[in-house]
Amino acid sequence: MKNSALSIAPARGRLGVLLPGMGAVASTLIAGVELAKKGLGRPIGSLTQMQTIRLGKRYENRAPLIKDFVPLAGLKDLVFGGWDLFPDSMLEAAKKAAVLEPAQIDAVSRELSAVKPWTAAFDPAYLHNLKSSHVKKGTKWEWAQEIKADIDRFRKKTGAERLVMLWLGSTEVLPPASRVHGSLAAFERGLKENSPDIPASMVYAYAAVSMGIPYGNGAPNLSADVPALAELAQKTGAPVCGKDLKTGQTLMKTTIAPMLRARMLALRGWYSTNILGNRDGEVLDDPGSFKTKEKSKLSALESILDAKTYPDLYGRYYHKVRIDYYPPRGDAKEGWDNIDIAGWMGMPMQIKINFLCRDSILAAPLALDLVLFLDLAKRAGLSGVQEWLSFYFKSPQCRPDLKPEHDVFIQHWKLKNTLRLLMGEEVLDHSGLDYYDARGAVPSAAPARLFGSGKEGKNRKKTAGGGQKTV
Numbered sequence: 001m002k003n004s005a006l007s008i009a010p011a012r013g014r015l016g017v018l019l020p021g022m023g024a025v026a027s028t029l030i031a032g033v034e035l036a037k038k039g040l041g042r043p044i045g046s047l048t049q050m051q052t053i054r055l056g057k058r059y060e061n062r063a064p065l066i067k068d069f070v071p072l073a074g075l076k077d078l079v080f081g082g083w084d085l086f087p088d089s090m091l092e093a094a095k096k097a098a099v100l101e102p103a104q105i106d107a108v109s110r111e112l113s114a115v116k117p118w119t120a121a122f123d124p125a126y127l128h129n130l131k132s133s134h135v136k137k138g139t140k141w142e143w144a145q146e147i148k149a150d151i152d153r154f155r156k157k158t159g160a161e162r163l164v165m166l167w168l169g170s171t172e173v174l175p176p177a178s179r180v181h182g183s184l185a186a187f188e189r190g191l192k193e194n195s196p197d198i199p200a201s202m203v204y205a206y207a208a209v210s211m212g213i214p215y216g217n218g219a220p221n222l223s224a225d226v227p228a229l230a231e232l233a234q235k236t237g238a239p240v241c242g243k244d245l246k247t248g249q250t251l252m253k254t255t256i257a258p259m260l261r262a263r264m265l266a267l268r269g270w271y272s273t274n275i276l277g278n279r280d281g282e283v284l285d286d287p288g289s290f291k292t293k294e295k296s297k298l299s300a301l302e303s304i305l306d307a308k309t310y311p312d313l314y315g316r317y318y319h320k321v322r323i324d325y326y327p328p329r330g331d332a333k334e335g336w337d338n339i340d341i342a343g344w345m346g347m348p349m350q351i352k353i354n355f356l357c358r359d360s361i362l363a364a365p366l367a368l369d370l371v372l373f374l375d376l377a378k379r380a381g382l383s384g385v386q387e388w389l390s391f392y393f394k395s396p397q398c399r400p401d402l403k404p405e406h407d408v409f410i411q412h413w414k415l416k417n418t419l420r421l422l423m424g425e426e427v428l429d430h431s432g433l434d435y436y437d438a439r440g441a442v443p444s445a446a447p448a449r450l451f452g453s454g455k456e457g458k459n460r461k462k463t464a465g466g467g468q469k470t471v
């Protein structure tokens with residue numbers, strides 16, 4: 001069914017990208033954007049830059065690039081700023097992370113060296129394996145005011161018309177459940193009293209959301225996923241999304257598990273192990289930070305397989321996730337999955353996956369898409385939790401009374417249908433019956449496109465197709 005398009009403000013002027021945490025992923029993102037701007041690299045892995053979106057019926061052959069369909073900021077309009085525990089410029093950070101080739105980094109060295117992180121808001125109780133003196137002083141309330149002042153200075157200096165904040169900082173230890181997170185009033189009191197229950201990532205989220213700036217969370221920290229900040233987002237109209245970028249092993253998990261469930265194949269055990277040697281790996285070597293990550297990684301499988309509905313198939317499987325810090329590998333992570341499954345008459349079978357990936361190479365395009373889609377959400381007047389961006393996350397943030405959607409295919413579908421809705425296009429349900437309805441319900445353009453010149457289909461207006469069943 002045809003929808004009316006939402007009114008979306010144009011993506012005019014510069015978009016300021018604010019990154020708390022400027023390590024491997026952030027420097028790979030910035031270097032990649034600068035390389036792409038110069039035509040020296042392609043943004044592979046980014047839906048906003050490379051994917052098309054089908055519109056209308058299959059015979060209409062309308063499939064523009066997403067970036068030509070929805071009004072997104074262009075790469076040339078992005079300007080970067082952020083905070084880190086280390087004062088390294090993005091050139092130094094990119095060299096240390098050694099994700100991209102030296103020649104690629106050299107080609108954008110001027111742009112990278114111009115981006116230098118501001119002092120960080122930092123509570124060492126939530127991050128044990130890193131030490132820093134490049135930090136803000138005072139109470140957590142004062143940190144929030146300083147972060148806002150950093151943002152204002154950046155806005156003036158760069159002339160950015162709009163802003164988006166994306167947490168790409170380390171994985172913090174989860175805070176204890178606390179009344180401080182329960183309401184905005186309690187949270188603001190907690191900031192002023194320097195509550196130990198407020199980790200730094202929540203202070204950045206608070207600062208952004210209170211300024212109406214969209215906030216995304218690339219790590220499994222709670223950050224904006226507490227009632228206090230949800231209340232603030234509703235008040236200021238800021239879109240928020242999270243948590244934890246879905247890159248390597250969980251991407252594989254949320255691809256394979258829907259297949260097992262769709263085919264009603266039983267799961268007996270899933271053993272996952274990873275080695276990685278970057279700074280993220282060093283942080284995750286601490287049991288507190290690992291626990292946050294483990295929780296995020298375990299939940300996807302449980303939610304997709306749904307043991308309550310299928311106790312015979314998924315009620316008793318053993319699931320283990322390990323991450324080992326192994327410095328020689330740097331960012332070139334290796335993941336192994338051994339999956340014990342069972343089929344007809346309970347006969348056992350195995351699947352083995354050995355994924356030799358590159359952490360930040362998989363994460364950077366997700367970060368880019370999130371920045372562009374969060375900015376789109378803001379201009380479209382969407383506020384609060386943006387569940388349609390679940391596609392990008394291991395632990396998708398959603399309304400507290402809903403179960404998050406983990407199946408990567410449903411997430412992808414949800415994302416594209418949301419874009420169709422925003423632009424007043426038909427939402428696709430892929431049922432397909434009306435193509436074959438012999439009683440005359442075949443959509444009128446079908447014969448023309450299939451058997452005629454085809455011009456009739458091509459000449460249809462962008463928003464045509466109203467009232468037809470969607471396939």
Ligand SMILES: NC(=O)c1ccc[n+]([C@@H]2O[C@H](COP(=O)([O-])OP(=O)(O)OC[C@H]3O[C@@H](n4cnc5c(N)ncnc54)[C@H](O)[C@@H]3O)[C@@H](O)[C@H]2O)c1
Binds near residue numbers: 022120123127201245
């Ligand atoms: N790379 C991936 O595939 C991937 C996937 C999912 C999630 N993540 C998450 O994304 C985050 C970034 O990953 P990375 O590989 O770039 O890690 P990294 O260690 O290279 O960079 C993180 C940076 O955050 C900084 N930082 C920590 N606390 C901070 C604070 N309070 N304020 C400002 N800066 C702070 C650290 O100094 C560090 O430079 C991690 O939390 C990681 O778990 C990464």
